[in-house]
Amino acid sequence: MTDKVPIRRLSTGVPGLDAVLGGGLPEFSFNIVAGAPGAGKTTLVQQIMFTLARPDRRALFFTVLGEPPLKMLRYQQQFEFFNIAEVNASVRFVNLAKEALEGGLDEVLRRIVQEVEAASPAIVIVDSFRSVIEAAKRQNGGVDLQHFIQDLGMRLTEWQATTFLVGEFQLTETEDHPVFTVADGLVWLHQSLDRNSMVRKMQIMKMRGQAPIPGLHTFRITDSGIQVFPRLILAPQTPPVGGEAKTTRRPPRLSLGVPGLDEMLGGGIPAGQSVLVAGPSGSGKTVLATQFIREGVRRGEPGVIAIFEKRPDEYAQTSAIGLEQAVRDGQVGIIHTRPLDLSIDETQHELTTAIERLKARRVVIDSLSGFELALAPTFREDFRESLYRLVAALTGMGVTVMMTAELEDTYTHLRFSPHGTAFLTDAIILQRYLVLEGQLQRVMAVVKVRASAHSKDVRLFEISADGITVGERVGDYEGLLTGSLHVISHERQRPRRRPRSRRPKS
Amino acid sequence: MTTSKSWEPAFERLLARQAGTGADATAVAAAARRLCEDFAQHLSPLIGDGGVAAICGRSLQLAERRFPGFAPARPSGQHGDPFTHVQHFLEHQDPVIAISAAVTVLVLASEVLASFIGETLTRLLLHETWPDHFDRITPEPPT
Numbered sequence: 090m091t092d093k094v095p096i097r098r099l100s101t102g103v104p105g106l107d108a109v110l111g112g113g114l115p116e117f118s119f120n121i122v123a124g125a126p127g128a129g130k131t132t133l134v135q136q137i138m139f140t141l142a143r144p145d146r147r148a149l150f151f152t153v154l155g156e157p158p159l160k161m162l163r164y165q166q167q168f169e170f171f172n173i174a175e176v177n178a179s180v181r182f183v184n185l186a187k188e189a190l191e192g193g194l195d196e197v198l199r200r201i202v203q204e205v206e207a208a209s210p211a212i213v214i215v216d217s218f219r220s221v222i223e224a225a226k227r228q229n230g231g232v233d234l235q236h237f238i239q240d241l242g243m244r245l246t247e248w249q250a251t252t253f254l255v256g257e258f259q260l261t262e263t264e265d266h267p268v269f270t271v272a273d274g275l276v277w278l279h280q281s282l283d284r285n286s287m288v289r290k291m292q293i294m295k296m297r298g299q300a301p302i303p304g305l306h307t308f309r310i311t312d313s314g315i316q317v318f319p320r321l322i323l324a325p326q327t328p329p330v331g332g333e334a335k336t337t338r339r340p341p342r343l344s345l346g347v348p349g350l351d352e353m354l355g356g357g358i359p360a361g362q363s364v365l366v367a368g369p370s371g372s373g374k375t376v377l378a379t380q381f382i383r384e385g386v387r388r389g390e391p392g393v394i395a396i397f398e399k400r401p402d403e404y405a406q407t408s409a410i411g412l413e414q415a416v417r418d419g420q421v422g423i424i425h426t427r428p429l430d431l432s433i434d435e436t437q438h439e440l441t442t443a444i445e446r447l448k449a450r451r452v453v454i455d456s457l458s459g460f461e462l463a464l465a466p467t468f469r470e471d472f473r474e475s476l477y478r479l480v481a482a483l484t485g486m487g488v489t490v491m492m493t494a495e496l497e498d499t500y501t502h503l504r505f506s507p508h509g510t511a512f513l514t515d516a517i518i519l520q521r522y523l524v525l526e527g528q529l530q531r532v533m534a535v536v537k538v539r540a541s542a543h544s545k546d547v548r549l550f551e552i553s554a555d556g557i558t559v560g561e562r563v564g565d566y567e568g569l570l571t572g573s574l575h576v577i578s579h580e581r582q583r584p585r586r587r588p589r590s591r592r593p594k595s
Numbered sequence: 596m597t598t599s600k601s602w603e604p605a606f607e608r609l610l611a612r613q614a615g616t617g618a619d620a621t622a623v624a625a626a627a628r629r630l631c632e633d634f635a636q637h638l639s640p641l642i643g644d645g646g647v648a649a650i651c652g653r654s655l656q657l658a659e660r661r662f663p664g665f666a667p668a669r670p671s672g673q674h675g676d677p678f679t680h681v682q683h684f685l686e687h688q689d690p691v692i693a694i695s696a697a698v699t700v701l702v703l704a705s706e707v708l709a710s711f712i713g714e715t716l717t718r719l720l721l722h723e724t725w726p727d728h729f730d731r732i733t734p735e736p737p738t
Contacts, residue, residue: 158642159649162712173715174733177641177723184643 096298099251102140102170103133105317105438109291109306111299114274118297119245121218121268123258124278129289129310131161132168133278134214134253136314139170141212141251142179148212149204150182153189153197154220158182170314181208189221194237197221201241205248212251218268219256242271273297279305283467286430291317307432318434321478343451343489346384347377349559350518353535353544358516360450362539363480363490365457365511368520372531373552374493377518378453379412380556381491386420390450393443395424395436397459422447430465433475437482444488452483456493477513484515515539521547525563532563602721605728606630606701610694620693624685627697631678634704637724642712650711651677654703662696664688 098113142148188196275295293301342357382392415421422443517536549560613626709717722731
């Protein structure tokens with residue numbers, strides 16, 4: 090038993106917001122929703138209001154001098170959450186324009202008190218509170234705002250209402266504006282413009298009694314209303330007390346569905362790890378990725394593919410190994426996210442939702458280059474860091490992640506990945522074109538498998554209607570992966586050969 | 596603009612009940628004013644006095660096409676009491692014309708409102724103001 094007062098947390102009905110708030114909205118809390126015009130403040134509070142309002146938990150929405158109520162009702166009812174049947178039933182709108190213009194703060198407070206005492210609402214919203222302040226300033230200049238806010242705050246406590254004051258405040262005002270001190274919760278909505286891309290972000294600057302997720306969280310406004318994509322915070326991985334450290338356990342291996350390649354990897358990809366397939370355009374990265382997913386389906390391991398360059402139907406049809414049937418059977422999910430203004434968190438949300446829905450064990454991101462292009466410019470700057478978080482989150486869920494990356498052919502130096510992402514992945518498979526004996530050939534090599542031995546061979550491979558078939562090792566040449574080939578002389582070649590049965594290092 | 600022919604008979608019945616059978620123009624004008632005020636009173640908390648004035652001004656402007664005599668009734672801007680002007684205009688008409696003009700203004704006001712906030716919400720407000728004369732549409736619950 091505890092003597093601490095339990096705080097009931099209300100589910101806001103805004104997807105993602107409860108998590109960002111730290112478990113929902115504290116009942117009886119006094120909250121400020123601030124941001125520039127058009128940031129989504131009214132939409133946010135109305136979505137919460139229509140979610141929470143019930144006949145036994147009524148809501149009062151005071152409009153003041155901001156958006157004319159006629160327009161507000163016109164536009165807000167376009168959202169799916171706006172329930173007309175609740176207007177003047179569970180939800181009552183009250184316009185305070187006259188009081189704000191003619192009577193100042195005292196008159197505004199008197200009318201709010203009168204309406205609240207008559208309706209006994211559980212939710213009270215004043216939109217916009219900023220206009221109340223401005224109107225009062227116009228009335229008598231030296232307005233006693235501190236007194237008004239303290240009085241309002243005290244009364245809000247008496248009413249046992251969960252309250253929102255909505256206002257067009259500036260970030261610089263948070264230091265000296267009394268309302269920010271009195272408020273229990275402070276939700277700030279931002280719109281940031283970078284080149285021709287606009288991104289919406291939300292920050293919970295304060296939420297008394299609980300721990301919100303820190304930082305900026307992207308959100309989107311659609312016909313359904315607001316959806317928040319919580320910024321991913323990676324929890325530190327600590328082995329269980331008295332338990333075995335994760336690194337000492339050998340994860341099972343997943344077959345890629347390409348026998349020769351599984352062998353090169355030392356028995357397949359370690360489950361729950363990430364692998365990067367890098368190569369030039371047309372080298373067979375997507376074929377390998379779909380083969381990886383198809384092999385999973387064959388073994389009863391559903392998969393999810395995130396694509397950024399083609400439409401899902403196009404992708405399922407044109408990938409060398411058709412996945413249409415598996416998609417229809419619900420064994421494979423294809424995610425095609427809205428291009429050009431994405432955030433990593435939004436993509437991660439869509440991936441994890443699909444993984445949980447399909448109970449997927451395999452994930453493909455095809456390709457990193459397309460993914461980066463699909464991001465809003467502001468997120469491209471942090472691509473590596475964001476990708477690190479994404480990969481860690483997905484592998485943390487126990488899924489095995491394969492990413493493809495377009496690698497420009499270069500004959501001056503050896504690269505394993507663009508974006509400097511090679512270190513983020515546990516394994517790297519490199520594909521390459523070579524001209525051998527007058528023919529253009531595809532070759533493949535396993536560059537790395539973390540904490541595991543793997544083949545060092547460079548092997549020829551071919552693509553047919555059935556997928557990739559790995560062929561023989563390319564012998565007697567060096568510089569294969571740089572494309573600058575030299576025949577190895579017999580004398581040099583012999584001592585450098587290693588037996589293929591060499592024991593893998595642990 | 597949303598048009599609901601079903602509102603016209605309802606306003607005719609409402610006006611007839613308010614004014615009484617065989618009412619003269621003065622009684623019709625007073626009844627019309629009461630109806631306008633009742634509706635405005637119900638709308639005011641929702642859309643504010645400014646919103647009511649805007650709806651009223653626009654409906655009088657549209658009514659002028661059929662009843663040019665309404666022109667002086669339309670106040671400039673959002674100030675003044677349009678209902679006094681409406682009453683004054685109606686008092687000086689033939690009773691049949693007064694009824695037709697009053698119903699026209701009330702129907703137009705409802706239609707102008709519906710053009711902003713939709714017919715469902717407008718019907719709900721008409722129903723709440725005069726429950727015996729207007730049915731409400733049961734809106735689809737949100738998905």
